Amino acid sequence: MSKPQPPLSKTNLFKPIKVGSIELQNRIAMAPMTRLRGNPDDFTANDTIKKHFSDRAKNNGGLIISDAISVSWPGIGYPVGIMIQTKEQAQKLKPTVDAVHEAGSYFSAQLFHVGRNAVAAVMKARGLRLLGPSAGVYGDAEAEEAAKEAGIELEEMSLDDIDQLKKDFVKSAKNAVEVCGADFVEIHAASNYTLAQFIDISANKRTDKYGGCIENRCRLVLEVVDDLIDAIGAERVGIKFSPYMTLGGGSGVDGEIHCIAQYAFLYSELERRAKEGKRLAYVSNYEARLAGFTKDGDFGLSTEL
Numbered sequence: 001m002s003k004p005q006p007p008l009s010k011t012n013l014f015k016p017i018k019v020g021s022i023e024l025q026n027r028i029a030m031a032p033m034t035r036l037r038g039n040p041d042d043f044t045a046n047d048t049i050k051k052h053f054s055d056r057a058k059n060n061g062g063l064i065i066s067d068a069i070s071v072s073w074p075g076i077g078y079p080v081g082i083m084i085q086t087k088e089q090a091q092k093l094k095p096t097v098d099a100v101h102e103a104g105s106y107f108s109a110q111l112f113h114v115g116r117n118a119v120a121a122v123m124k125a126r127g128l129r130l131l132g133p134s135a136g137v138y139g140d141a142e143a144e145e146a147a148k149e150a151g152i153e154l155e156e157m158s159l160d161d162i163d164q165l166k167k168d169f170v171k172s173a174k175n176a177v178e179v180c181g182a183d184f185v186e187i188h189a190a191s192n193y194t195l196a197q198f199i200d201i202s203a204n205k206r207t208d209k210y211g212g213c214i215e216n217r218c219r220l221v222l223e224v225v226d227d228l229i230d231a232i233g234a235e236r237v238g239i240k241f242s243p244y245m246t247l248g249g250g251s252g253v254d255g256e257i258h259c260i261a262q263y264a265f266l267y268s269e270l271e272r273r274a275k276e277g278k279r280l281a282y283v284s285n286y287e288a289r290l291a292g293f294t295k296d297g298d299f300g301l302s303t304e305l
């Protein structure tokens, strides 16, 4: 006879856990889910976003991870979003973070740069370039067609573009912690956005120090990790990966280099930092079950609560 199961309330799920230097009251984390509800003009947070997160933080006590927040205009990718690159933008997200804290939960601000998977028409309309690790290496034929239709071409990120991206991650991370009061910053290195594109051999055909071998393809994401450790402390930094994800042109298990080999190096580098006293607050891994984006990049989402 099988042993009777303990009630859910007695399982580890409802026991506290230390993440970084913070003790969460339970082990429940709300996954980052972009809802595209920021103000379209200046990409700032608003009362709708505050209500969305404070509702979910009530009676929780765990971790709430934000929508993916763009680190810069060149990194937006979608028609609507949130940014905290300037102090003024960050001030608009602060009431949301405060509301999550007042409800007894903790807040992680997820930061991303969309790169080659940006909606081409959005970038064109805003006078922004379509950037990725390598020129002309689109996620798929549809993305290439969309770029042609929009009259824009996928350009290789220059070393200056890469330096700027790193600075933008740092600036947004500092604002997340110092202005918004976020407990953590999560580096979005998943979902085949820019950092994942650099990791993936099918997207990254570079011949400089950011491409060509496993170590070089991991260079950018590890530089962002190190910059954020320096800026806000390892105990506040989380990171998200999706090694197996093929949506958005990822190689998954079918790459020229198997994702296990590629990501084993990455995880070992994080562990090396941990052993040097710079252990990240958390590492999140997901295996996507998403079916796809809609052509205009709105995820088919409603703006209603």
Ligand SMILES: Cc1cc2nc3c(=O)[nH]c(=O)nc-3n(C[C@H](O)[C@H](O)[C@H](O)COP(=O)(O)O)c2cc1C
Residues within 6 Å of the ligand: 031, 032, 033, 034, 035, 066, 067, 068, 110, 188, 190, 191, 240, 286, 287, 288, 289, 299
């Ligand atoms: C509507 C929607 C929006 C999402 N937005 C993000 C996002 O902004 N950042 C991110 O890292 N993951 C995002 N995800 C992925 C989720 O965080 C999660 O990793 C994924 O849904 C896998 O979890 P599941 O297997 O429980 O669905 C999104 C998922 C959905 C359904």
